[in-house]
Amino acid sequence: MKDLSESIIFPKGEPVGHDHFKGDAWLTRLSKAExxxxxxxxxxxxxxxxxxxxxxxxxxxxxxxxxxxxxxxEGKEPEKLSEGSVIRIPADKRHWxxxxxxxxxxxxxxxxxxxxxxxxxxxxxDDDLYNSL
Amino acid sequence: MKDLSESIIFPKGEPVGHDHFKGDAWLTRLSKAExxxxxxxxxxxxxxxxxxxxxxxxxxxxxxxxxxxxxxxEGKEPEKLSEGSVIRIPADKRHWxxxxxxxxxxxxxxxxxxxxxxxxxxxxxDDDLYNSL
Numbered sequence: 313m314k315d316l317s318e319s320i321i322f323p324k325g326e327p328v329g330h331d332h333f334k335g336d337a338w339l340t341r342l343s344k345a346e347x348x349x350x351x352x353x354x355x356x357x358x359x360x361x362x363x364x365x366x367x368x369x370x371x372x373x374x375x376x377x378x379x380x381x382x383x384x385x386e387g388k389e390p391e392k393l394s395e396g397s398v399i400r401i402p403a404d405k406r407h408w409x410x411x412x413x414x415x416x417x418x419x420x421x422x423x424x425x426x427x428x429x430x431x432x433x434x435x436x437x438d439d440d441l442y443n444s445l
Numbered sequence: 446m447k448d449l450s451e452s453i454i455f456p457k458g459e460p461v462g463h464d465h466f467k468g469d470a471w472l473t474r475l476s477k478a479e480x481x482x483x484x485x486x487x488x489x490x491x492x493x494x495x496x497x498x499x500x501x502x503x504x505x506x507x508x509x510x511x512x513x514x515x516x517x518x519e520g521k522e523p524e525k526l527s528e529g530s531v532i533r534i535p536a537d538k539r540h541w542x543x544x545x546x547x548x549x550x551x552x553x554x555x556x557x558x559x560x561x562x563x564x565x566x567x568x569x570x571d572d573d574l575y576n577s578l
Contacts, residue, residue, distance in 0.1 A: 321529050322508075343531060343533055346532070347504065347535065347536075348533065348557040349482075349557060349558055350483055350506070350557045350558075352508070352531075371481050373481060373483070373485060375455075375553065376477065377454055377510070378454075395454055396455050396456070400481065417563070420553070422485065424481040432505065
């Protein structure tokens with residue numbers, strides 16, 4: 313397994329300090345929203361780490377820079393992520409994302425139309441679903 | 446010199462097809478603006494390539510993913526770019542960016558508040574200034 317515990321381009325940052333992730337993840341804020349109406353972060357997921365179901369009132373775009381993982385939009389099959397993947401998450405669409413069981417994942421997260429408000433965090437992803445991937 | 450003629454994360458895309466760059470550059474549109482109000486591209490500059498002075502009515506953010514180069518905002522000294530650099534360009538601020546003379550440069554460009562309109566392209570960077578860097 314390629315060790316991406318130190319992100320290869322942007323600093324790894326601080327541990328994600330809330331309960332909406334299962335497993336260990338780190339976040340660096342690359343740009344605050346004020347002035348550009350768009351918040352940009354670099355997020356590093358350890359193997360097996362994923363976040364809860366959630367949605368963004370203004371949408372979000374993910375750019376995968378290293379590793380591999382999963383993205384799932386409600387009502388669709390999980391989609392495999394790898395270096396170079398671009399995911400466009402519509403406003404208010406329930407989804408989750410995270411690393412594969414056997415790989416780190418690093419992505420840039422661009423939260424657009426930030427003035428519509430912060431993410432709405434919801435329930436964890438079903439363990440059986442995640443473990444079956 | 447590290448060869449970044451094929452970008453390491455996102456596809457290199459197509460040659461930039463207009464006269465606002467001096468030298469060879471390539472662009473891949475990663476996400477169109479519609480729906481997110483934010484246009485995202487991957488841009489690859491060959492060594493010595495830079496764009497003209499220009500400004501963005503809605504601002505822009507650059508995330509450097511490989512190589513090295515220069516960014517200059519009008520009225521300030523040129524600022525060196527390297528892997529991991531984050532540049533926040535305010536709305537309507539005149540600026541230019543490009544590769545170093547002896548290095549490729551790859552950056553992601555996030556054009557925010559896209560509904561305010563496209564870039565305003567202006568005159569080339571003075572050759573003596575660029576060559577002195």
